[in-house]
Amino acid sequence: MAGPAIRGEVAPGWRPVRDAFAAIMRRPGEHGAGLHIVHRGATTVDLYGGSHGPEIRQVIFSASKGVAAACLAVLAERGELDFEAAVARYWPQFGRHGKSHITVAQLLSHQAGLIAPTRPATLAEVLAGRPLADALAGERLRWPPGRPAYHALTWGTLADELVRRITGGRLGEVLTELICRPHDLTISIGTPDGPPPAPLQAAARVPFLTRLATAVLARPGTPLWQAMTVRGAIREAPEVWVSRPQTLTAQLPAANAVATTRSLARLYSMLLPGTGSSLVGGPTLRAAVQRRVAGRDRVLGVASAFGCGFALPSRAWRLGSPSAFGHPGIGGALGLADPRRGLALAFLPRSMPADALNDPRHRLLLEAVAKVIGP
Template sequence: MTDIDQVIRGEVAPGWEPVRQAFAAIMSGPGEHGAGLHIIHRGKTVVDLYGGSDGSGPYGPDTRQVVFSASKGIAAACLAVLADRGDLDFDAPVTRYWPEFGRRGKSGITVAHMLSHQAGLIAPRRGATLAEVLDGRPLADVLAGEPPRWPPGRPGYHAVTWGTLADELVRRITGGRLGEVLAELVCRPRDLVIGIGGAYASPPPAPVHTATRVPFLVRLTTAVFARPGTPVWEAMTVGGALTEPPDLWVGRPETLAAHLPAANGIATTRSLARLYDLLLPGTESPLVGERTWRAAVRPRARGRDRVLGIPSAYGCGFALPSRAWRLGSPTAFGHPGIGGALGLGDPRRGLALAFLPRTMPADALADDRHRTLLNAVTRVIGA
């Protein structure tokens, strides 16, 4: 047994040793502070592994962590539940629920357009303030009065405003914030340790850390394609409202307490994997019916992303396999996050997976750790 093997805690089912080896290899890398990996296959937990520290002690099954944009997959599950209850129609115009949204040429935008990053509202043209972003509702009002930057038809990643729009949509339907509805309809009934905003931010989750080594090419690409004024910069900073690095901004109490369904979800590894397992058709006590699930994960937008600059694909809130979102299988759905978190389900393989690292990747769109783990999964159960 190697030294790194001794600091990897947890269990794997027989035959899943390649995944343990892959996880151990990741944890032996420079700058890795801690991580959890949980995999459910055909309804059975087959991998439950932890390594490193959560900042106050060993990283374990109860460690709560911010998952950044993997929050979008969590929020998408909540929206699917509303659709399954008959409260939301993905194919209806947004104005059915939010009449003011139809101003400035947006009356034809459907809920599916909005949730698949086709609304063209990555940031207000005048920019936004941090207070507007954290409150959410003022920013939603501003976005409702904006013309779309592009017509629907091609995706343009709404890094932060996706959550603002989804939160306001839920408020118009239910009267509550998305995080509140998530807790009431999804998490509390199933004992899932997952939350977005509000009281769930206390006690604080485990902090995340920036990558220790960023390759020159990644730095150069960021300097060129994410410079102020570019679509990436607009989307990621909401037009300059977010000035701090993500690891600092998301660790602030006011950020954690805000309702930001695109960015500040908090989860444990076990609960995130279980959420995706509950979404798979045929699972025991599924979260939604198969018809709703198919509507939620059906490709709604594909093509060269107007923000990311590479091909992306989306369902109603879920990222789908593409160059931007490498999910390990052509039938997978889920969402990664800029911090390295990954949650996904794969109905063909009966797979649900969650990986939550405390160290951010050098390149969020090409996290080598995801490739390492997903390749190991494929070695065990096939492509």
């Protein structure tokens, strides 16, 4: 099978990555993808398959959390945010009902136990942001800190409100003003202006065991169901819900960032030390990617690990190297950086994986990268 046509270039020595990308494009059901890699400050891979291209903008689902985490790191670099401070220092109402001791680092590393409000939220509250944030501030901790509990949607609501309390603006505005506009990056939280992003295709075939696990772990009432739907406020499949105009015009920093492949890779490259346009210094980066929590995730059911918003290597997040950080998304998007290897990578496919926590395309690409620059 020939698969979708492949365009773009790879640097000398990076042929194994092109071969892996070509193998992905030959898989049944693939509609196209983009792959961009920066290694030690130089672009080494810039590939596009099928209908994907350099200017294609795509919703990246939970890979949005890595973008949002970069914004929070920039605020920390500017001295406006202290990861070790209590959230209540910036957002006094958050400190109610026994939450006064929760730190910013604990909030951003999915330890706050606020995966959904106790009372059912409405979709309008989720999309508006602040009503859901107010509801979460009025909650008690469901679990004590110390184990991760993946806040699939509410992580972004909480981070957005924290940014609003610090800057007076929304997280998407910080992204635009402090990162994207100065560095000419095509990334946004939602799409308040301009044409809609390219659509995603649902997985053509989901294996029986994956369907069975989803039916058990994500049945109504379970922590995974509550986190993924905000206790039933979201009732459509992700690829359908995220394509709605009301979703695209909202600011959901955990789920609806829109990016091109090149811009996402460049953002991660600018988090690495030693680049001419580094967004943060070494101490801030180390604090942002320091492992704050690890263990069996109360929501995902497998081991996860987090820094301040960034996913870290674990059973849940396969990032290809023990020193990498970043975030994948349920649609198959992946953005990451690896300071030890000087690597920044973005992969945006147009077809969703059957299993969001085990995308074989990620494994294939990361293994090919390891063949070129080492593990």
